[in-house]
Amino acid sequence: MVFRALMKKPSMRRPVSTLACLVALSGLTFVLASGCGRSEAATQRGDEKTVVAKGPKAESDSYAVEMKATGPYAAGKEGTLEISIVPKGAYHMNDQYPYKFKLVDPAPEGLTYPKPVLKREDGTFDEKKGSFKVPFVASRAGKAKIAGTLSMSVCSAANCLMEKLDLEVDVDVK
Helix, strand or coil, X not given: CHXXXXXXXXXXXXXXXXXXXXXXXXXXHHHHHCCCCCCCCCCCHHHCEEEEEEECEEEXXXXXXXXXXXXXXXXXXXEEEEEEEEXXXXXXXXXXXXXXXXXXXXXXXXXXXXXXXXXXXXXXXXXXXXXXXXXXXXXXXXEEEEEEEEEEEEECCCCXXXXXXXXXXXXXXX
């Protein structure tokens, strides 16, 4: 009622409407400052970090990654390794992330990689698991070390983790 009475006076219209705008802007500023204008799941590309695994497995509270030999392997023939990514707990595979596995370059002596960089479309991904089949050819019998870097991401309702994992595994070529 007081507001209507003030609005009837032409001299009061401008200050009241200015006051209303200031109150609205203050409320908007508060909402933006409190983080409601930004998704918790949004992360910057620069948030990626490299976790040094230097082995066939990497594990945290939010995921388990394993690179394993699926042999047998024969010299001169193509073989494959499998990399599996399994989110844990409230985490799931990030359906927006460009998953990638890049083998070491140059390849170690005696090894060649038909596809040195595997991208998301080369693998199989759903909400609860991701995997790559990594092809290689060993030119001679014996032990061979295959290594590379996996770029991966898992998300929960609160945040997304993006990591680069250095993985390696020894294979026995007959």
